[in-house]
Amino acid sequence: MSTRVTFIGAGNMASAIIGGMIDSGYSPSAITATSPSDAFLAPVNERYGIHTNTDNVAAVTQADVVVLAVKPQMMKEVCEGLASVIQRRRPLIISVAAGLDAATLEGWLGGELAMVRCMPNTPALVGAGASGLFANASVSDEQRQLATELMEAVGLVEWVEEEALLDAVTAVSGSGPAYFFLMFEAMEEAGVKLGLPAETARRLAMQTAFGAAKMAMASDKTPAELKQNVMSPGGTTERAVEHLESADLRRILAEAMDACAARAREMATELSNR
Ligand SMILES: NC(=O)C1=CN([C@@H]2O[C@H](COP(=O)(O)OP(=O)(O)OC[C@H]3O[C@@H](n4cnc5c(N)ncnc54)[C@H](OP(=O)(O)O)[C@@H]3O)[C@@H](O)[C@H]2O)C=CC1
Numbered sequence: 059m060s061t062r063v064t065f066i067g068a069g070n071m072a073s074a075i076i077g078g079m080i081d082s083g084y085s086p087s088a089i090t091a092t093s094p095s096d097a098f099l100a101p102v103n104e105r106y107g108i109h110t111n112t113d114n115v116a117a118v119t120q121a122d123v124v125v126l127a128v129k130p131q132m133m134k135e136v137c138e139g140l141a142s143v144i145q146r147r148r149p150l151i152i153s154v155a156a157g158l159d160a161a162t163l164e165g166w167l168g169g170e171l172a173m174v175r176c177m178p179n180t181p182a183l184v185g186a187g188a189s190g191l192f193a194n195a196s197v198s199d200e201q202r203q204l205a206t207e208l209m210e211a212v213g214l215v216e217w218v219e220e221e222a223l224l225d226a227v228t229a230v231s232g233s234g235p236a237y238f239f240l241m242f243e244a245m246e247e248a249g250v251k252l253g254l255p256a257e258t259a260r261r262l263a264m265q266t267a268f269g270a271a272k273m274a275m276a277s278d279k280t281p282a283e284l285k286q287n288v289m290s291p292g293g294t295t296e297r298a299v300e301h302l303e304s305a306d307l308r309r310i311l312a313e314a315m316d317a318c319a320a321r322a323r324e325m326a327t328e329l330s331n332r
Pocket residue numbers: 066067068069070071072092093094095098114127128129130132136154155156177178179180232233
């Protein structure tokens with residue numbers, strides 16, 4: 059029988075993981091998702107054929123794995139409501155919340171538990187997610203394997219051995235899809251200014267990003283070498299890349315990612331002191 063997985067929260071991130079799990083062959087009947095609103099859960103149930111429940115406690119009573127997928131600001135209330143059933147049943151807990159550390163979550167859930175913190179991203183929905191995982195000391199090898207299998211169903215898994223590194227993972231891949239979506243918006247706008255129809259510019263930008271990622275993943279060459287291969291001396295790409303470098307794109311990206319990781323740490327402090 060499949061491992062029974064309950065998602066607490068059925069929003070963007072939970073739906074992306076659920077959709078990816080089902081596409082990869084996971085049985086919908088082994089998945090439950092909760093949300094406070096029946097109106098919200100009905101389409102989730104219809105779309106994925108999973109179990110849904112507005113009662114968090116009832117939804118975890120049969121679970122082998124509980125995925126905490128509510129907003130960090132809701133997490134304390136949600137965990138405190140689940141503490142007694144979780145302590146009684148002791149499933150593996152996987153939290154996808156940004157910032158919130160395992161010790162704080164364990165405190166809200168009533169004490170020591172096997173807990174994996176996971177920083178996924180929304181391309182999980184199309185099986186192309188990227189997740190950073192950290193296990194606390196109570197997680198067994200089997201549970202580590204279980205978390206790996208679950209998240210590998212929706213994409214790449216990278217384990218980190220220091221919990222604080224999950225804030226760096228958040229800056230690279232958790233929030234990362236938004237940086238690329240921003241690039242698509244900007245490239246489409248710039249393509250339109252150069253005379254292309256918006257749809258044409260959008261499709262070309264997206265296919266180019268897809269192709270570049272696919273090529274870089276398949277190649278032995280570094281991104282710097284692949285970039286060099288596009289840049290004919292004295293040609294068009296060289297002119298564009300010089301412009302990006304002189305506008306300090308690298309510094310801008312580093313500062314944005316620093317701000318992202320700092321916000322994860324700030325949220326952890328704000329929320330754990332409540
Ligand atoms: N979005 C992303 O790209 C990523 C998000 N994350 C993390 O995933 C978590 C969820 O984020 P995201 O999916 O974007 O947020 P959403 O707001 O889309 O989803 C949160 C869900 O939780 C539900 N919810 C609220 N209160 C409860 C409750 N008491 N019991 C059960 N469910 C409840 C909400 O229902 P309702 O709307 O009715 O209140 C909503 O469906 C966050 O902790 C975030 O840090 C991590 C990586 C990437």
